[in-house]
Amino acid sequence: MSDVAQRAGVSASTVSRVLSNPGVVAEATREAVMRAVAETGYRMNHAARNLRKQRTGCVVALVPNLGNPFFAKILDGMGRELAGAGYDLLVADTLEDSGRHTRLDRFLDPSRADGIILLDGLAPFGDLAGRADLPPVITACEWIEGAELPRVMLDNRDGGRLAVAHLRGLGHSHIGLIGGPPGNVLHKARREGALSAAGDARITEFPGDFTLQSGQQAALAWQALPASDRPTGIFAFSDEMACAFMSGLQRAGHHVPGDVSIVGFDDIELVSHLAPALTTIRQPKREIGRKAARIVLDRIAGREIPAVTLLAPRLMLRETTAPPP
Amino acid sequence: MSDVAQRAGVSASTVSRVLSNPGVVAEATREAVMRAVAETGYRMNHAARNLRKQRTGCVVALVPNLGNPFFAKILDGMGRELAGAGYDLLVADTLEDSGRHTRLDRFLDPSRADGIILLDGLAPFGDLAGRADLPPVITACEWIEGAELPRVMLDNRDGGRLAVAHLRGLGHSHIGLIGGPPGNVLHKARREGALSAAGDARITEFPGDFTLQSGQQAALAWQALPASDRPTGIFAFSDEMACAFMSGLQRAGHHVPGDVSIVGFDDIELVSHLAPALTTIRQPKREIGRKAARIVLDRIAGREIPAVTLLAPRLMLRETTAPPP
DNA sequence: CACTGGTCTGCAATCGATTGCAACATTTTC
DNA sequence: GAAAATGTTGCAATCGATTGCAGACCAGTG
Numbered sequence: 170m171s172d173v174a175q176r177a178g179v180s181a182s183t184v185s186r187v188l189s190n191p192g193v194v195a196e197a198t199r200e201a202v203m204r205a206v207a208e209t210g211y212r213m214n215h216a217a218r219n220l221r222k223q224r225t226g227c228v229v230a231l232v233p234n235l236g237n238p239f240f241a242k243i244l245d246g247m248g249r250e251l252a253g254a255g256y257d258l259l260v261a262d263t264l265e266d267s268g269r270h271t272r273l274d275r276f277l278d279p280s281r282a283d284g285i286i287l288l289d290g291l292a293p294f295g296d297l298a299g300r301a302d303l304p305p306v307i308t309a310c311e312w313i314e315g316a317e318l319p320r321v322m323l324d325n326r327d328g329g330r331l332a333v334a335h336l337r338g339l340g341h342s343h344i345g346l347i348g349g350p351p352g353n354v355l356h357k358a359r360r361e362g363a364l365s366a367a368g369d370a371r372i373t374e375f376p377g378d379f380t381l382q383s384g385q386q387a388a389l390a391w392q393a394l395p396a397s398d399r400p401t402g403i404f405a406f407s408d409e410m411a412c413a414f415m416s417g418l419q420r421a422g423h424h425v426p427g428d429v430s431i432v433g434f435d436d437i438e439l440v441s442h443l444a445p446a447l448t449t450i451r452q453p454k455r456e457i458g459r460k461a462a463r464i465v466l467d468r469i470a471g472r473e474i475p476a477v478t479l480l481a482p483r484l485m486l487r488e489t490t491a492p493p494p
Numbered sequence: 495m496s497d498v499a500q501r502a503g504v505s506a507s508t509v510s511r512v513l514s515n516p517g518v519v520a521e522a523t524r525e526a527v528m529r530a531v532a533e534t535g536y537r538m539n540h541a542a543r544n545l546r547k548q549r550t551g552c553v554v555a556l557v558p559n560l561g562n563p564f565f566a567k568i569l570d571g572m573g574r575e576l577a578g579a580g581y582d583l584l585v586a587d588t589l590e591d592s593g594r595h596t597r598l599d600r601f602l603d604p605s606r607a608d609g610i611i612l613l614d615g616l617a618p619f620g621d622l623a624g625r626a627d628l629p630p631v632i633t634a635c636e637w638i639e640g641a642e643l644p645r646v647m648l649d650n651r652d653g654g655r656l657a658v659a660h661l662r663g664l665g666h667s668h669i670g671l672i673g674g675p676p677g678n679v680l681h682k683a684r685r686e687g688a689l690s691a692a693g694d695a696r697i698t699e700f701p702g703d704f705t706l707q708s709g710q711q712a713a714l715a716w717q718a719l720p721a722s723d724r725p726t727g728i729f730a731f732s733d734e735m736a737c738a739f740m741s742g743l744q745r746a747g748h749h750v751p752g753d754v755s756i757v758g759f760d761d762i763e764l765v766s767h768l769a770p771a772l773t774t775i776r777q778p779k780r781e782i783g784r785k786a787a788r789i790v791l792d793r794i795a796g797r798e799i800p801a802v803t804l805l806a807p808r809l810m811l812r813e814t815t816a817p818p819p
Numbered sequence: 820c821a822c823t824g825g826t827c828t829g830c831a832a833t834c835g836a837t838t839g840c841a842a843c844a845t846t847t848t849c
Numbered sequence: 850g851a852a853a854a855t856g857t858t859g860c861a862a863t864c865g866a867t868t869g870c871a872g873a874c875c876a877g878t879g
Contacts, residue, residue: 180829185867195827214605216550217865220541220834234529235570238762239565245560248587252596257606259552262573271577278572280539280835281582356804381767385808409764416769437563439734446742454652455561478851496833505859508835520857542835545864605865 170211177205180489188213210308228465229259231273233289239308239361239407239435239454240288245288246458255465256283263289272355279304284465287311290354294318305468309353309461318454320467321461322477325355328450328482329362332404333370334433335448335484340492341402347387347410350378359406359434373400377410384410389416391429401429401493408433408440408449415447415489426491436485453480495536502530513538524797553790554584554607556598556613564732564760568635568731571783572611579791581608588614604629609790612636612643617680619643630793634786636679644793646786646803650680653775653807657757657790658695659731660773660809665817666727666755668696672712672739674731675703682758683733698725702735709735713742717756726754726818733758733765733774740772740814750818761810768815778805 174181181197187194187202190281194202205211205236208419221489228251232240248258257406259282263269271293276282284304290311297303297316307319337342348377364372375390384405391399391414406410411433415425425431425445433440433449460478467474499506504523511518512527530536544550553576557565573583590596598617601607609629612619615636622628622641632644635789661669671688674681689697700715702708709730716724716739728737730736736758740750750756750770758765758774765772785803792799 170869175643181866182829182831182868183827185865190869193827198827211716212603212605214545215603216541216545216605217834218867220539220836221865221867232829235573238566241563241566242561244585245587248560248585249569249591257554257584258586260573260585261577262570262584266574270703278537278540280537280541328738353629379842381763385767409767412764413767416767416771419769438706439737442734442738442741443768444744446741492574506836507838507859508857510835511858514837518857523857539835542864543837545866546835546837548864732872 170213173202173209173211174207174208177201190273209489215461225279225281225283226255226285226460227257227282228261228284228469229261229276231261231263231276231289231292232287233263235260235262238437243288243458243461244452246460247467248457248458250459250462251466254462256466263354266320277306284469286465287313290314298331301317305465307465307468307474308459309457314354317476319464319476319478321457321464322480323452323457323482324357324479325482326365327362328406328434328452329359329364329404329406330366331362331482331484332450333363333366334435335401335432335490336430337366337368337370339430339490341370341400342493343373343400343402345373345375345400345403347375347384347403347405347414351376351408355395363404371400373398377406379407379410381409381413382413385417386414387420390415391418392421392423399429402490403429403431403476404434405431407448408435408437411447411449411489412440412443415443426489428494430490430493432490441485441487443454448485448487448490449485451483451485453483458479495538498527498536499763501534502526502724502796505600513719519627547671548604549795550604550606550608551580552582552584552607553609553611553787553794554586554601555611556586556588556614556617558588558616560585560587563762564574567779568783568786569611572680572787573783575784575787576791578746579787582694588617588636600626602631608630609794611790612638616677619739630790632786632790632793633798634782637782642801644789644799644801644803646782646789647805648777648782648807649804650807651687651690652682653695653759654689654729654731654778655685655691656807656809657684657775658688658691660694660731660757660815661727661755661810662691662695664727664755666695666725667812667818668698668727669727670698670700670712670716670728671737672702672709672728672730681731688729696725698723702731704732706738707735709738710742712740713746715750716743717746724754726817727757728754729757729759731764733760733761733772736774736814737768740768751814755815757815757819766810766812773812773815776808776810778808781805 170184171181174184182201187199253259282304283308288310289309295316309321312320375387411431415431433447436449436451463476495508495509509527512524519751532685576583607629612633613635620641634646637645700712736756738755758772761774761776766816
């Protein structure tokens with residue numbers, strides 16, 4: 170920077186001002202500095218600026234299992250929104266290879282990130298709501314029960330309601346649910362919504378954990394039931410489970426939606442290209458990412474933010490649902 | 495840090511040494527400092543350390559379209575490897591919403607990242623191979639023709655060869671290729687491998703761009719051919735295209751693999767749970783990420799690294815291939 | 820012409836760590 | 850017992866920007 174200053178015949182202070190607060194510098198000086206900057210190809214040093222300004226320019230997203238494609242689009246939305254505001258997106262997995270949580274306090278550090286977006290409802294972050302020595306933390310998609318962390322998420326309860334109401338509307342009176350892990354907040358909310366719309370329908374629950382494998386398991390469990398006890402309408406709490414469930418049934422010679430109707434959850438892109446195309450509850454993933462980013466940015470800027478931001482789910486009506494046989 | 499020093503009755507220099515080079519400090523002093531650190535809950539300031547050490551502790555991954563689930567597992571592998579070495583992973587999309595490249599020189603800056611992993615073969619990075627004023631750049635998955643950037647990738651040519659050799663082995667004498675964008679390096683390599691194994695088989699090429707949509711297009715194009723001109727074995731250069739192609743055919747009443755055999759590429763997790771499960775060429779995605787990370791780390795440390803690192807593809811034999819009808 | 824007010828710029832301190840050098844203490848060696 | 854080697858610690862400079870304060874300069878006013 171002092172090179173630039175020398176070349177422009179001014180002091181480093183002035184160069185700094187031109188670069189970060191051009192308004193206070195006289196027109197002529199400013200131009201001279203800009204010219205010198207261009208000539209020298211000068212680029213500001215981030216570490217120095219951040220040190221002085223006591224900020225980092227980074228927001229970190231903590232994701233459980235980065236390998237899950239569901240998060241890809243969310244991170245995409247986040248990254249774009251943050252880049253627009255001059256922030257970088259740092260991503261980290263909350264889980265180790267073994268499945269246990271990593272040492273996350275590594276990120277709870279104002280000198281590493283200006284804000285944290287937590288996408289893992291099981292992270293041990295319950296007690297850090299008010300702490301002033303930490304960068305602001307918000308949760309997205311999932312959330313932590315009891316913790317007073319701001320939340321951005323889909324209206325999962327309503328999503329569950331939509332799915333089951335749709336099956337009920339088609340005439341299904343025995344509905345199967347393929348759930349998530351029992352303690353999971355998404356599972357609870359979706360289940361609650363599903364039950365609220367079930368009315369007098371019979372409900373059979375299959376255990377699950379959102380993965381393809383558990384969808385496959387559910388298909389086996391369904392087939393193991395006596396034919397008269399098999400639900401005719403299935404609501405899977407994730408598209409991956411819905412997909413694996415469907416292919417399990419198809420492989421065994423059952424027809425979708427002829428024999429069984431299936432509704433998924435998430436609307437990952439691929440499921441609209443299956444045969445038959447999956448009817449599902451859409452989560453506006455990119456929008457969730459965007460919104461979450463905007464909210465951390467607001468908190469970083471010290472603005473008031475809502476405790477809960479709910480996004481609306483939407484039923485994507487495709488080919489896997491029909492009246493019961 | 496000076497608080498800690500005072501509490502431990504030593505100078506800040508000593509505290510610094512205890513924290514970054516404990517070996518040179520006397521046992522007793524070290525313990526006193528550690529105690530003071532624990533008592534004060536002291537945490538080092540990254541900006542300051544980075545400023546002084548002239549490094550950033552970050553590696554940035556530049557991804558074309560973060561929304562593509564293919565990259566999720568790769569980033570996962572990278573993130574783990576980098577975290578192990580004390581580096582953070584910064585991810586950024588190389589494309590704007592409009593599809594044009596963003597200003598990438600924003601990342602070509604030694605004060606922002608210590609290393610760059612480029613996953614976009616079309617990024618305008620052709621000319622920065624030797625530049626010493628930049629952090630080291632390597633390419634992964636894709637690469638830039640002509641640029642002397644180190645590469646980490648699958649042996650795509652061999653992948654193409656495996657796929658077609660498999661179809662040939664089953665007896666298919668008319669093979670269809672659903673390719674990527676014409677200029678794309680992956681397209682070229684896979685196509686080359688495919689042709690090398692084709693022998694005297696007839697080849698019909700369908701245009702594609704790796705997306706679900708283009709797979710669907712190809713299904714229409716295939717059906718538009720007179721029945722006698724339809725290839726019986728299809729090699730799609732991505733799983734997404736294979737998947738959309740297959741569902742397009744199934745929806746029209748064709749059978750896989752009875753009427754048509756299909757081989758995909760990538761082995762994204764979901765395709766093993768389709769009905770029928772997709773036969774495909776596996777890319778060790780997490781491994782690619784790991785390897786790429788290890789290689790940037792080596793370059794950052796000033797070690798010699800290979801110009802090209804090839805990983806071996808593997809044919810995942812599943813249910814979508816059979817002898818021609 | 821002296822004075823006021825406003826605009827612009829530079830000085831120097833600061834952010835929080837790291838590290839070469841020198842000083843001091845403690846051994847080891849001859 | 851003196852000299853040399855070794856081990857431990859502190860001083861102070863340094864990384865590269867930002868910013869409060871004060872001084873220089875200029876125009877306008879009485």
